[in-house]
Amino acid sequence: MSAPARPPVVSLRGVSTRFGTNWVHKGVNLDIPPGEVVSLVGGSGSGKTTLLRQMVGLLTPSEGEVRLFGEPLFAGSREAQRQRRRRFAMCFQGGALFSAFTVYDNIAFPLREAGIASEAEIRDLVGLKLAMVELQPSHAALMPAELSGGMIKRVALARALALEPELLLLDEPTAGLDPTRSASFVALIRDLQQQLGLTVVLVTHDLDTLAALSSKVAVLAEQHILAFDTLEAVMQIEHPFIREFFLSERSVRALARGQGS
């Protein structure tokens, strides 16, 4: 799967971020190879979501460079940038569904914007994406305000998958879901990732999710990436944050639960 010739999907080089006089990141370096599921963890306020937003170009780092698929995000013509943007998709924490559109129109929106599929094909594609995220065709007519939290996350995922992205960024995919729903959502993402060969970057606080989903863990602490390795290897590292985050009694229980599922 991971031939050495392929460039990392996401590459951060010396990324530093400053809010006012406060340095959130200083010299963050991270290379995410294709096909990996990387969990970004860190204490609250350590700038995980900021880093995720920098990856997709919603925020520009004060210093350093972000490369996606081997190229800077803002390189090339408008058309080249648009093509590059089509290769990744993001699920926001609150879903960020268009509240004035039905579920159907939300999922169809990126397809219509891309202008490649006919309405009949879009109908089938929306049905397919709904089936992928385990929603019923009858849910297509609902408005986002009528959906439960778990359904919003699923629809957001279906919308993100609409244009067949190679890279999927998830901000707190299981926050606000009950344990059963969060477990099934995690299973869903894992299945889709395996079937579609996606690269996934997720920010999470939830150790169950982390253990069940991630092939690698990136620990963000002290303003840089403290460790980037498999969960087992990361847990071996002697550091107060890692000890507190992964090895507290509660954490160990959650991790065991996640790995078991």
Next chain:
Amino acid sequence: MTDAIHPPALRVTDDMACPSGDWTLIALTPRMASLRRALADAGATRWDLSELTRLDSFGALLLWRAWGHRRPDQLMLPPAFDAQFARLDALGDAPVPPHPRFGPLDALAALGVAALSLVQHVGDFLALIGRLALDGLRLLTQPRQWPIKEFSANLFKVGVKAMPVSALVGFLIGVVLSYLSALQLKAFGADIFIVNILGLGVIRELGPVLVSVLVAGRSGSAMTAQLGVMRVTEEVDALSVMGISRYVRLVLPKVMALSVAMPLLVLWTSAVALLGGMMSAELQLGLSYGFFIETLPKVVPPANLFIALGKGAVFGFLIALVACHFGLRVKPNTESLSANTTASVVSSITLVILVDAVFAIATRSIGVPV
């Protein structure tokens, strides 16, 4: 498997179709038209997918549609791609229901819904007034509960901050009105009647209505949007849970503030409009400022001023009530927010003009020199 794209292609020999390369959205996009044509013309009964390098659900869907929504009888399918088609097979049984078409019966239903919603609006509006009255009565016995701070903040927002714009508009209207009237009056040699026309017109009629339209657009819309967003973010519900009445804490201060601020704004705007008219009269007709100021109280009885202040208070009360009524109806989506804000401004301006007509009839014998 490298990152390079293998261009998708379709080879047809006899009745054997053989797609090759990457059948993915990204690879297909530039070659869409020709491949669609090739798929439509293929007419093959045997399909061999073993030369595909990549296949995503979009590519699978294209093939599946070319097959007529089912797998062809003779299909060579590498196991890696089986999952893509398995999902499509499942889709065949339960397609997404199409949007229902809008027919004449729906139009009739829409008319009925509109009529019923008008009735409901009137009912809810009356209920809002009733609640406010009840809460007001209850507050009479609990003077410490009055939302004084919110009242003062709202007064500043809708009153003081509206002064510059209402002054500018008032001044310009005064100038224009005076200029146009002066042209006519000069022709009849009735120059000095400019004071009567401006004084009565601005103080009694134009001032209150002008300020109402300005305030409805400026403060009414802001109130609706604010309450609407508070509904969307569940802040209103949070207040209810804390046992704090949304009517006392959110609606009452707005209504009180606008009822107090509007007469003051009317006074201010009318004064500035008269100033503009006076300056224009001096330039156009050579009417001195001293004469204008001296004549004004003689030709405009003070009753007009009280009518104007009364109108201001009533209009302010109505604008705030309408704004809160629509704000509290906002549903948690962007469409509802914009629809209610529009409805709020349109309804309050219409209502103000309607009530103004009632005022005109009710006060027709007061303050008009015969």
